[in-house]
Amino acid sequence: MLKLTTRRFAATAACAALVGLTAACGGSSSAKAGGTVTLTYMIWQDSEKAAYQASLDAFEKAHPNIKVNLELVAWAQYWTKLQTGAASRNMPDVFWDHLAYLPQLSKEGIITDISSKIKAANLDTSVYNPKLLSQWQSGSVTYGLPKDWDTIATVYNKSMLAKAGLTADQMNHLTWDATTGGTFVAALQKLTVDVNGKHPNQAGFDSKHVKTYGIALEAPNGQQDWWDFGLQNGCKLQDKAYGKWTVNTPACVQAIQFEQDLRDKWHVAAPGSLTNTPNAADLPTILAKGDAATTFDGDWDLTAFQAAMPAGSWGVSSLPSGPAGTGTVFNGLSDAIYSHTKHPAEAWELEQWLASPASEKLVADSGTVWPGIPTLNGGFAAAWKQKGVDVTAFQTGSEGNTMGYPLTTSNTTFNNVVLQDFNQVWLGQMTPQAAADDVNTKSNAAITSGN
Amino acid sequence: MSSTAVRRTLLYVALLAGALVSVAPYLMTLNASFKTTQGMFSTQAWTPAHPATFSNFSSLWSQYDMSGFMVHTLIVSVAITIGQVVFCSLSAYAFARMEFPGRDLLFWGFVATMMVPQIVTLVPLFFIMSHLQLADTYRALILPYVFGTPYGIFLVRQYFRTIPPDLEAAARIDGAGTWTILWRIILPLSRPILATLATVTFVNSWNNLLWPLMVTSSERTTVVTVGISALQGQYASQLNIVLTAAAVALLPLIAVFLLFQRHIVRSIALTGLK
Numbered sequence: 001m002l003k004l005t006t007r008r009f010a011a012t013a014a015c016a017a018l019v020g021l022t023a024a025c026g027g028s029s030s031a032k033a034g035g036t037v038t039l040t041y042m043i044w045q046d047s048e049k050a051a052y053q054a055s056l057d058a059f060e061k062a063h064p065n066i067k068v069n070l071e072l073v074a075w076a077q078y079w080t081k082l083q084t085g086a087a088s089r090n091m092p093d094v095f096w097d098h099l100a101y102l103p104q105l106s107k108e109g110i111i112t113d114i115s116s117k118i119k120a121a122n123l124d125t126s127v128y129n130p131k132l133l134s135q136w137q138s139g140s141v142t143y144g145l146p147k148d149w150d151t152i153a154t155v156y157n158k159s160m161l162a163k164a165g166l167t168a169d170q171m172n173h174l175t176w177d178a179t180t181g182g183t184f185v186a187a188l189q190k191l192t193v194d195v196n197g198k199h200p201n202q203a204g205f206d207s208k209h210v211k212t213y214g215i216a217l218e219a220p221n222g223q224q225d226w227w228d229f230g231l232q233n234g235c236k237l238q239d240k241a242y243g244k245w246t247v248n249t250p251a252c253v254q255a256i257q258f259e260q261d262l263r264d265k266w267h268v269a270a271p272g273s274l275t276n277t278p279n280a281a282d283l284p285t286i287l288a289k290g291d292a293a294t295t296f297d298g299d300w301d302l303t304a305f306q307a308a309m310p311a312g313s314w315g316v317s318s319l320p321s322g323p324a325g326t327g328t329v330f331n332g333l334s335d336a337i338y339s340h341t342k343h344p345a346e347a348w349e350l351e352q353w354l355a356s357p358a359s360e361k362l363v364a365d366s367g368t369v370w371p372g373i374p375t376l377n378g379g380f381a382a383a384w385k386q387k388g389v390d391v392t393a394f395q396t397g398s399e400g401n402t403m404g405y406p407l408t409t410s411n412t413t414f415n416n417v418v419l420q421d422f423n424q425v426w427l428g429q430m431t432p433q434a435a436a437d438d439v440n441t442k443s444n445a446a447i448t449s450g451n
Numbered sequence: 452m453s454s455t456a457v458r459r460t461l462l463y464v465a466l467l468a469g470a471l472v473s474v475a476p477y478l479m480t481l482n483a484s485f486k487t488t489q490g491m492f493s494t495q496a497w498t499p500a501h502p503a504t505f506s507n508f509s510s511l512w513s514q515y516d517m518s519g520f521m522v523h524t525l526i527v528s529v530a531i532t533i534g535q536v537v538f539c540s541l542s543a544y545a546f547a548r549m550e551f552p553g554r555d556l557l558f559w560g561f562v563a564t565m566m567v568p569q570i571v572t573l574v575p576l577f578f579i580m581s582h583l584q585l586a587d588t589y590r591a592l593i594l595p596y597v598f599g600t601p602y603g604i605f606l607v608r609q610y611f612r613t614i615p616p617d618l619e620a621a622a623r624i625d626g627a628g629t630w631t632i633l634w635r636i637i638l639p640l641s642r643p644i645l646a647t648l649a650t651v652t653f654v655n656s657w658n659n660l661l662w663p664l665m666v667t668s669s670e671r672t673t674v675v676t677v678g679i680s681a682l683q684g685q686y687a688s689q690l691n692i693v694l695t696a697a698a699v700a701l702l703p704l705i706a707v708f709l710l711f712q713r714h715i716v717r718s719i720a721l722t723g724l725k
Binding site for chain 2: 040042046069071072073074075076077081084085087088089090092285288289290304307308309310
């Protein structure tokens with residue numbers, strides 16, 4: 001009897017110690033305490049955290065009964081976490097939404113249609129850039145208010161430009177065509193230097209030992225490279241929003257061929273072995289290391305360029321224009337409200353605040369992102385001017401010929417196939433036509449099968 | 452030089468090369484944490500940081516809650532480690548020494564779950580935790596691992612079986628009960644394997660990313676792996692900060708290893724485990 005008691009006592013003690021320990025450490029998970037509601041707001045960009053925290057602080061001050069827990073999850077894990085949460089019906093109340101995922105999220109019914117709320121609150125949506133707002137609308141349904149926008153522009157190394165005898169103004173007016181390469185390729189030839197100091201258009205140029213390439217192009221899906229060349233060549237990625245992919249049409253294939261030629265024919269672009277995702281260094285790193293003199297990148301990486309390169313050593317210019325004129329991908333994010341949130345009213349309050357001129361001004365003026373409300377654009381540009389960088393080329397791009405991010409339910413398939421095939425194209429192991437055909441067929445099949 | 456000397460020299464050269472390759476990534480991480488952002492891109496990974504800067508460390512503490520990350524991870528890892536050592540010892544003893552119907556079937560069934568990757572149980576586990584209202588608490592971080600794992604139980608059970616049963620029989624004749632035998636005889640003899648289990652558990656808990664990432668969402672529960680992974684941007688990241696954080700996160704693991712090093716080597720020698 002005694003033995004049993006001792007044994008039982010010891011076991012109970014061990015359990016109690018453990019439960020006590022875990023219970024003592026566990027915070028309260030209750031979202032409602034003393035009338036205060038706690039919302040979770042999930043974002044993925046570390047460089048934007050400070051600005052959004054400042055915006056949330058202002059929101060909490062104006063709404064003493066709402067606390068917002070800002071959760072930062074890196075892009076690499078963001079969608080996994082969101083989808084696991086969706087499967088378990090436990091998602092953040094408000095979270096950043098990307099057009100690449102919008103169609104799937106709306107199809108699964110896990111984001112809130114806010115059109116009736118907009119009407120009830122009498123919100124003036126005409127303040128937003130109409131091109132941005134329409135991306136989040138489908139028929140009478142609205143899935144978010146524009147939080148920001150981004151375009152692609154050229155980022156260059158100032159001293160390399162000066163050494164090649166090129167001016168910033170020249171960079172803003174480059175043109176290309178598929179046969180001669182145009183002034184764009186001519187400029188890149190001046191910027192490309194091999195170990196002996198020779199350029200690709202000179203006799204004795206050693207294409208195997210290049211010290212600096214004219215340009216580095218890198219994108220997991222095409223947003224920062226061939227989509228833009230495509231637009232400048234009259235290519236359309238889709239026949240219509242939520243429609244079929246059309247990436248194997250001649251205008252698109254020619255644009256992809258042009259990018260392959262930059263690497264393999266003219267030797268002015270860094271080879272696929274240096275830039276293929278996911279193993280390559282990111283674009284700010286490639287530029288900072290001096291492996292390339294210019295690159296195409298989105299404004300979301302401005303902070304990374306500023307951190308990687310000495311102040312005043314880099315600049316931004318417009319993308320070149322092609323046979324069909326200028327063009328850049330014009331994309332933006334919105335804040336989505338989880339449709340099963342326990343606090344829909346508070347979540348809508350937060351959404352309204354984040355998309356309000358007051359909050360967007362606060363974020364734009366800190367130089368964090370371009371605002372969804374175009375009248376506030378000047379604040380973002382001014383913040384970067386103070387840091388010594390003229391970023392207006394991104395804005396010029398947004399006001400010109402643009403294409404939105406493709407809207408499709410086949411995004412997952414497209415992303416997988418495009419990365420696989422185009423990594424081979426940039427290594428010269430697959431023809432642009434074959435890759436485009438493959439991507440097109442598989443992505444369109446995914447629309448029909450619903451994957 | 453005799454042929455033995457040649458062979459020995461070659462062996463040492465090979466071992467030295469192997470050691471260098473294994474240690475190099477850690478040294479480069481440590482080295483990178485003393486470089487400025489621009490210094491990192493303009494020099495090779497193995498070029499010494501010159502001049503060395505401590506700015507990465509200070510920004511890690513000023514811009515991010517590094518001490519918070521470390522303390523949270525320590526709480527979780529220590530709780531899991533204590534639980535594992537206690538519960539694995541109890542169940543390992545039951546599986547190694549006690550007689551009850553279906554014991555071996557139960558044991559092998561339990562061990563078979565080792566073959567199931569963590570990712571498979573992720574969604575169900577998260578579902579359970581969120582229905583118990585435990586999401587984003589320390590309990591959610593600790594509970595799934597604290598009651599022993601098949602690996603831990605297997606490891607300890609195999610070790611218990613190497614202890615001669617006669618020792619136990621002798622103790623029983625002297626009037627000792629099961630609890631006394633476990634506490635006074637088996638456990639003191641098993642210190643090396645328990646130290647190994649504690650080390651392995653601590654290291655695994657410290658390095659676990661997937662589960663904490665899924666189940667926590669606020670800064671009061673952010674563990675170090677989740678904190679570091681959040682420092683990486685969508686396309687570009689501040690590598691020097693990430694590497695500095697990684698170097699700092701490595702330090703407690705090195706401390707644990709140095710503390711238990713003697714026991715681990717001894718337990719490997721005894722069980723023949725590799």
